[in-house]
Amino acid sequence: MTEDELRMAVSRSQKEGFRLLFRQYYPYVYHIVWNRIRTVGTKEDAEECVSDIFAELFSQFDKVESGALQGFLGTLARRRAVNLFHRLAGHDPALPLDEEIVGQMASEEQIEEDLEAAHLQKTLLRHIRDLGEPDAQILLLRHFYGCNSAEIARTLRMHPVTVRVRMSRALRKLKERLTADPDFTENGVIP
Amino acid sequence: MKIAHTLDSLRYTQNEAALQEIGSLCPAPQPDDRLFERSWQKYQNTPHPGRLRLYRGMGIAACLLLTVGLLTGVYAKQQRIETRPPQEPAPAMQETTEETQPGAETAAETAEETAAPMTTATEAALIPVQTQPETVMQTTEAQTQAVISQETQPPVTEAPAVQPIMTAPAEPVTEAQTKPEPATEAQTEPATQSMPEQADIQLTGFAVMQYPDHKQVICTDDFPEPDGALEEYHVAGHSVALLAVTDADAGRTYDVEAGEKTFTVTQREYAEFILDVEDESELIDLGLNRSHGFFLLQGETCTLYWFRSGEGFCMQGNTADLISMLEIARSFTPAQDAAEPTEMR
Numbered sequence: 001m002t003e004d005e006l007r008m009a010v011s012r013s014q015k016e017g018f019r020l021l022f023r024q025y026y027p028y029v030y031h032i033v034w035n036r037i038r039t040v041g042t043k044e045d046a047e048e049c050v051s052d053i054f055a056e057l058f059s060q061f062d063k064v065e066s067g068a069l070q071g072f073l074g075t076l077a078r079r080r081a082v083n084l085f086h087r088l089a090g091h092d093p094a095l096p097l098d099e100e101i102v103g104q105m106a107s108e109e110q111i112e113e114d115l116e117a118a119h120l121q122k123t124l125l126r127h128i129r130d131l132g133e134p135d136a137q138i139l140l141l142r143h144f145y146g147c148n149s150a151e152i153a154r155t156l157r158m159h160p161v162t163v164r165v166r167m168s169r170a171l172r173k174l175k176e177r178l179t180a181d182p183d184f185t186e187n188g189v190i191p
Numbered sequence: 192m193k194i195a196h197t198l199d200s201l202r203y204t205q206n207e208a209a210l211q212e213i214g215s216l217c218p219a220p221q222p223d224d225r226l227f228e229r230s231w232q233k234y235q236n237t238p239h240p241g242r243l244r245l246y247r248g249m250g251i252a253a254c255l256l257l258t259v260g261l262l263t264g265v266y267a268k269q270q271r272i273e274t275r276p277p278q279e280p281a282p283a284m285q286e287t288t289e290e291t292q293p294g295a296e297t298a299a300e301t302a303e304e305t306a307a308p309m310t311t312a313t314e315a316a317l318i319p320v321q322t323q324p325e326t327v328m329q330t331t332e333a334q335t336q337a338v339i340s341q342e343t344q345p346p347v348t349e350a351p352a353v354q355p356i357m358t359a360p361a362e363p364v365t366e367a368q369t370k371p372e373p374a375t376e377a378q379t380e381p382a383t384q385s386m387p388e389q390a391d392i393q394l395t396g397f398a399v400m401q402y403p404d405h406k407q408v409i410c411t412d413d414f415p416e417p418d419g420a421l422e423e424y425h426v427a428g429h430s431v432a433l434l435a436v437t438d439a440d441a442g443r444t445y446d447v448e449a450g451e452k453t454f455t456v457t458q459r460e461y462a463e464f465i466l467d468v469e470d471e472s473e474l475i476d477l478g479l480n481r482s483h484g485f486f487l488l489q490g491e492t493c494t495l496y497w498f499r500s501g502e503g504f505c506m507q508g509n510t511a512d513l514i515s516m517l518e519i520a521r522s523f524t525p526a527q528d529a530a531e532p533t534e535m536r
Contacts, residue, residue, distance in 0.1 A: 015231060022227045027219030034219070035210060039203050051226055055233035118206040124197065125212045140217035143198035147220045155221040175194045184197075 003069045010061065018058050025070070029053055029077045034145060036081035040088040043146040049084045053077050120183060127177045135170035138163055394476045396483035396498065408474065408485070410464035414501040417460040422502060424458065428522030430515075447522075449515040456506045456519065464503060466496070479520060486513065495520060 001009070001024060010017030033053070034046045053076050057064075064072045128136045134156050141147040141155060149167070153160040178184045204210065387400035387407065400407040421443050426433040434446040434453065442459035468474070468487060475486040477497060484497025484504075493510045496503060497520055504523065508516050 018231065018234075019224075019227050022230060023222060026222040026226070030222075031214065031219040047226055050222075051230040051233060054227075054230035055237060058230065058234035059237045114205070117200070117204070118209065121201060121204050121206055121209040122212075124201070125209060125216070129212075129216055137217045139198060140201070140213055141220060143195070144201050144213055144217065145220050146202070151220050151223075154223060155218065171194060174198075178194065178197075 003067060006069070007066070018054075018061075021057075022054055025073055026050065026054075028070070029073060032074060032077040033081040033084070036078070037085045037088060038144075040085060045084065045088060049080055050077075053080050123181060123183050124178070127174055127181070130177070131170055131173060134158065135166055135173070138167045139170050139174070142167060392474050394474060394483075394485050395478055397485065399474065405470055406468050406472070406474075408464075408466040408468060410461070410498055410503075412464075412498055412501065414462050414464075417462055417501075419460070421458055421460065422500065423526040424523050425526050426519070426522050427524065428518055431519055431522040445523075447519050449519050450512070452508075452512060452515060454506055454508055454512070454516065454519055456504055456523070459503050459505075460501065461498070461503045464496075464498070477517070477520070484520065486516075499525075 001020060006017060006021050006024065008017075009020050029050050030046060033049050034043075037046060037049070053073070056076060057073055060072075128139055131139070137156060138152055141152045147155065149160040149163045152158070152167075153163045156163070158166075201209065201213065387402050390399040390401040390406055392399045392406070394408065396411055398409045398411055400409065421438075424445070426445060426447055428449075430449055432448045434448055437444045437446075442457050445456040445458070447454050447456055466487075469489065471489075473486075473488040475488065477484040477486060477495070479497055479499075482497050482499035484495060487494040487496065488510060491509055493508055493513055493516065495506045495508075495516045498504070504520070506516055506519065
């Protein structure tokens, strides 16, 4: 649905309109929030934060100019996610995230490890992409977003049992491919 | 297990390229209605923007009211301070003032009590009231009219037949008699402020005082102590005929016919005679044998007063009846002196 269609839906029925808006923009907002807090928070933390963001959007919906809905939502999500990250990590909110990241990457050994990890992640993602849809999505939803079978099934519009079966098969296939990849075997990632 | 651990590491990656790869490979999870309902409930519990505006407006209005109230109070205080005398009296002066204030307050209160019913006439008349407050005959202009109207009606039954002390019926004099001391205190200052002067009019046996807005006629006779017994008079003249004599509380009245018209003469005992008259009134001296009196002309009304041996006579008519009234006055002779004729001086 376009933004104008969503606004019309809200004008007809506020709750149903907001429900459509929520469904449409939830992945976008969740992605922003999760990418910010995934290292320190849980899936439940992200869901709570997302629900707060949408509640605030609902209350300020009339003030949002036409065509600026997604931008407003993205800005709001980032601010809320940063605040949640600081709260969960116990950091000083006044300290910029970039400085923290720089602090974490201060040592040369750490840099080498990160480069090596980045290379492995890139290779891993290539093998995952080679699995094709929906196996790649199932694996990422499970291991990156932390979703369970039911949530994956709802996202991919599949039956939960099917999700579990395909996940099992996808893991087996991925293990075979990683075992054949020297990057992983030489580094001892895959025995 | 190992491969699962490797996949979980993706969650903690800081590699932007890896994150972009993940974003392109996999959509974010879809929500369920439970999450939407949670957001909806939070939205419902959030104060409505309109309500927030209302609260904010009420707060601003309250602040404005408070500010205006404070400013008004400060301004009023400042005004009070500015209206105070520039120099505060010295402590000793303050004490003196405090000591003298009770008396001043009493005088002021007394003045308030007595000033309201006072007329100008009674104010001036209160000076002799100090000495003999109970024996003063106060007759204001209005009282004169009332007394005369009573006198022109022969059967007066309100006052006792023999009254040693003649008092005017008007209320101001009554109040002055009941409260002589406060009235004296209160009126001493106004009396000195508007000190009367001797008027140009000369009346035999009377002193005429000029006040700013009226005149006062005071009989200078030494009135004997009233004993309640009025002397008997005969009325005898060429064109005068006595019709009836009536003893009443206010005195004795004589119905006398003169020139085809009947007049009523009132005879009274007086302890003192003070009469306030308007400035526009005309006073005409009247000389009689062993008595003295005057005409008081007010418009078309003519009143004749004359006194003899501590007793006073009063008669009222029109200015056209002046000759008849004079003839009646001349015809009044004490019974014991009936044989002696009265004549104009």
